[in-house]
Amino acid sequence: EKGGYAHYMQKEIYEQPKAVRDTLSGRVTEDGTRVVLSELGWTEDLIKQIDRIHIVACGTSYHAGLVGKAAIEKLARIPVDVEVASEYRYRDPIVSRNTLIVVISQSGETADTLAALRNAKALGNRVLAITNVVGSSVAREADDVIITWAGPEISVASTKAYTTQLVALYLFAIYLGQTLQTIAQDAVTTYVRELQALPQKLDEVLQSAPQIEEIARAFAVWDDAFFLGRGIDYYVALEGALKYKEISYIHAEAYPAGELKHGTLALIVDHVPVIALVTQDELYEKSLSNIKEVKARDAYVLGIAWAGDEEIAKSVDRVLYVPRTLPFFAPIMLIAPLQLLAYYASVARGNDVDKPRNLAKSVTVE
């Protein structure tokens, strides 16, 4: 049932191009000029009333939510807060009548996420669920649902669910922006075109698996790893670090690169692996100077950057290139190498990749 793959996680990583295609399918017009989310059936008036969005989720779904915030704020100019469900549900958050609550859950059964949904409904707020399981508790109880068509995800480590959550959030952000006219028509067309090009580009990214395996073997002898990024790259760094620690059991930390000198730099020693994500053009020079800071302490730096970026190669020990897309969609390109890095580090350490110790696929208790 693993279709020739050694583990479900590996299979699910390779299913991502198809999963992205399936999640996009039927959600853009044939001429590629508009996003259609007919499952929502929202009127323009309803959309105009939304004055704030709270995104609530756990783990990997929370990390997708962070990217969603960046996308929605950029394209629709609606303020978005993202919060871990176990905190949000007990916090008495300030929720206006027109605050839209978006819950994200692969399984649709996560206890804290479901509780946050119920609290929001009790307050009379509209709840939109982004979930992978049709008929799950979250899907049944929310007012509106966007299904991510990732297909069943068996491995405890979430991979294709994350990628498709990102696609759903991008579609949602464009949908809001095109309705509110906070983005021009030609920008909508560009976004849609780029979204449609992602599966093909993801296929290309996956071809670097042998190089990543070799790097992961070298990294797996170390007891720490640091994931750095700025802006959206930082949000992906968080997800990369979670994946890495979850299945390799190696201590991993994600840091906004600019925060290094506020403490973390003390931990950077000779050869410690640093994974630096560098795709956000307007932050490029800043990121490069952070890389120099860790290199000066003899860290071993793996840079992940856009194909064609020759500059980066001069500053790091090893580069992995990913096909260029809009800076905004970079997470879809960056996450596959990070998933593979975690996967091969886990294999190198002889761990049970699909069933990491102490963890369950679906956390239905607090």
Ligand code: M6R
């Ligand atoms: O099913 P959900 O998306 O609600 O699950 C949330 C988290 O439990 C989940 O993403 C978890 O963090 C993954 N095991 C990470 O790989």
